[in-house]
Amino acid sequence: MKGFDFDERDTVDTYHKQLEAMKLAFADGQKYIADPARSHVPIQALLSDSYAEQRRRLIGRSALEPAPGEPPQGGTVYLCTADADGHMVSFIQSNYMGFGSGLVVPGTGIALHNRGHNFSLDPSHANRLEPGKKPYHTIIPGFITHKDRPVGPFGVMGGFMQPQGHVQVVMNLLDFGLNPQAALDAPRWQWLKGKTVEFEHQTPAHLVQALARRGHDAQWALNSTTFGRGQIIWRLENGVLVGGTEPRTDGQVAAW
Known part of the structure; x- marks a missing residue:
């Protein structure tokens, strides 16, 4: 590269990250890629943004020994819908x-x-x-009403994170007054066992530290893939429908 104007440190970092990413990709490929007609190849999981982020976090300053990862295996799908006539549906399906x-x-x-x-x-x-x-089980297609009037459907998938996610999203909507998207964007916690609770890294440090002082085994989560995946539709008093979709995985708000 003689004759080029470049920062050597930046170049070494770039090469290092490319090498590490290639090693991880080959490790996954050698375990999972095969003839799709003869075996199950988790193509969508391997190409998902959440799995790419999970693998990216393994890349540090030192060379690692590559090993295949575990692509997310989600057997649950949640969707909600509403129309101008007031019809609303909260739907969840799961193979578990x-x-x-x-x-x-x-x-x-x-x-x-x-x-x-x-x-x-x-x-x-x-x-x-x-x-x-x-x-x-934890199959919970949620629905919020107020004074016998429908407010809207919502749901948070994710195994035993599902009821925990429901509580937190509803709290964000009703207690903290967040709009549907902000309610889904807000950092979450997850009780694992005993006194152990995991927190997403966006959670304010002073809150986690205060809970630790109260005896909780408070831990920071390395990624957000286990904190649930949700969708919300909220009907305002003037009839306008507001949608929110999960930032931690694939999701979409569609209007027509």
Whole structure:
């Protein structure tokens, strides 16, 4: 590169990041890429912005030993819709773990879920396995009303983050007066077990520190892929519909 005007440090950093990114890409490729006619290749997951960000965060100042990652495996889809006549729908669909039960209804292409995973085999447990029994689960298509009038549908996907995300989004809307998009954009927390709580890195440090002083095992999350994915439609008193979509994953507000 003699004869070119460049900052050597910047150039080394650029080359380093390109090399590390290539190593990670090859590690994923060698594990996941195959003939799509003979095996399941998680193309959309591998190409998603959230997975790219997850892998990018592994790149530091020193060379790493490349290893394949775990692309996000989301079996849940949430959508909501509303029209000028006042009709509103809050809809959620989930296959749950992996690709559900792995069973497909013959001739339909419909995969059956495996929500029964949350049953217990302990005969004394309230959620014990029994014929015809509905398992405890986290499928929650939410809907807000006020004085018997519909305000709007909403939902936050993400396994056991789902009820936690619902509480936080509703709190943002009702207690803090945020609009639907701001309510979804706001940083979230996630209880994991015992006293352990994870916080998104956008959460104000003084809040996390104050909670830690109260005995919480407060931890910063390395990425936001586990903090749920939501959508909201909110009807104003004048009838105008306001939509919000999740910034942590693929989402869209569409009007027509």
